[in-house]
Amino acid sequence: MIVTLSNAPRDYAWGSSTLIADLEGRAPSGRPEAETWFGDHPASPALVGAPGSPTLDAWLTARGERPLPYLLKLLAAAAPLSIQVHPSKAEAEAGFAAEEASGLARDDAARNYRDDNHKPEILVALSARFDALAGLRPVAASRALVEALGVPALADRLAGDDDADVLADVLAWVLGEGDEVTAAVGAALQSPDAAARAAFAAEPTASLEALTRVAAMNPGDPGVVVALLMNHVSLGTGEAVYLPAGILHAYLSGLGVELMAASDNVLRGGLTPKHIDVAELLRIVDTRPSAPPLLAPVVSGAVRRYAPAIPDFALTRVSLEGGAVEVPISGPAIVLATAGTPSVAGGEAATSIALVPGGAVFLTADESVVRLSGVGEAFVAEPGGNAG
Structure with missing residues (x-):
């Protein structure tokens, strides 16, 4: 059987006011339109047919069919999303069970695990350019950029024999007590000198431009420093990024099709006013440097x-x-x-x-x-x- 689906875009603050409307060939609504969900996730299930029809989750239940293992979205970002990471299946099951046992309400702002599933995801760019941050750079590369920006306190922290350990320590420091270094990095990104521009020019993508925008939109947020340690990815139309468990990431701008496991488990690491559980984030995140996790079709x-x-x-x-x-x-x-x-x-x-x-x-x-x-x-x- 084949049936039509429909849904309304979600108006998260980071959403674009034009990208989804332009794709659909209609006038903008005047509100941010961030994501349109096509699936049976209870947070925003699609309708089977026109408005007023049953939702897909109810329709599947009435037919005796299981919930979908995935959630498909149109995603349109005009501003950076939060830096985040998703747990593995085993981590999600353990974390969800622990929070259930603690009595923490599932809609509590301090909740990390709203279900017991993992949340790997892919995004395929529809726009000619889709910017994202994905995975952590090698420490030596980040240190060179930080030195060029003239932030010695952070450069000194980026030293050690094991990159994963160094990055874990820096993340804990920045997210826990990094107000001064956050201000210094933000100021340096807003007014980069010739040395900083030269250092970033050697990067494979236009990361200075992206990071300057992140800093301008998130003044005083420690996620600006976290973003500096991450790989900048610039996708063209049809190019994709795959984000398995443990990979720190953030979408910055552009229109894409996103597909993920049906879960709402997110550990945040900056660029957000929402709850950041630093200890749990550090337990889940893979701090080993890696190349940008592109997925070739x-x-x-x-x-x-x-x-x-x-x-x-x-x-x-x-x-x-x-x-x-x-x-x-x-x-x-x-x-x-x-x-x-x-x-x-x-x-x-x-x-x-x-x-x-x-x-x-x-x-x-x-x-x-x-x-x-x-x-x-x-x-x-x-x-x-x-x-x-």
Whole structure:
């Protein structure tokens, strides 16, 4: 069976007032539009049909079907999101059980674990540029940038034989008692001298520009210092980043399609007024330096498949130029149109639904293939069991 899905964008403060509206070809609402959720997550379940119809979670329950293992989103950032990290499945189960046993309400601002699931995620850029921070730089590289900025107190902290230990110590210091170094880094980023510009010019992406913007939008926030220690990633259209458990990250700006495991577990590390549990963050975060965690798709003609080796989800991008494409699926799937007017049908092709950008459909678990035709672009989200 195939049914239409709809939902309203969520108005988080960091959201863009134009990106989702432009994609959908409508006038802006005048409010930030940060994320549109396509899934059955109880925080914002999609509607099966027009407004007033049942929500997808209720619809699935009435049919005796299990909740989806994933959540698909359109994400539009005009300002940086919080720096954050997600737990592994084992960490989530242990943390959730401990907080349940403590009696801490699930909606308490101090809550870290709102469910017992992990939350790996991928983001594929739709805009020509999507900026993010992902993973931690090697200490030597960060120290060189800090020295060029002229912040000796932080440079002195970035010394030691083991990068992971050094970075863990610096994160604890900055998030716990780093007001002075936060002010110094913020000031240096707002007025970088020639030495600082030269040091950042050697970076693989325009990280000085990105960090200056982060500092301007978050004055006095220790996350500005944390951001300085992270890899800056600038994605082009169709490029993707994959964020498994333990990887510190933050989206900065741009429009993308995001797919994640169905969870709401977030440990924050800056750029936010929300609760930061420094001790739990440091227990969860992987402080080993790493290259930016880019995810290259497997390409076959008009089909690009982004499939990390996890059971929760896989994402397929299909570009259509007037023909038809079949995408095998391994369970309940959501198809989201992002360009043109693609038509979507299930395996029997008895029902075909034409979509416009921002429109979506749901295919039940008894379908084994998605048939797409026409002109445009669509993303297919499904469980991760199909090797494709």
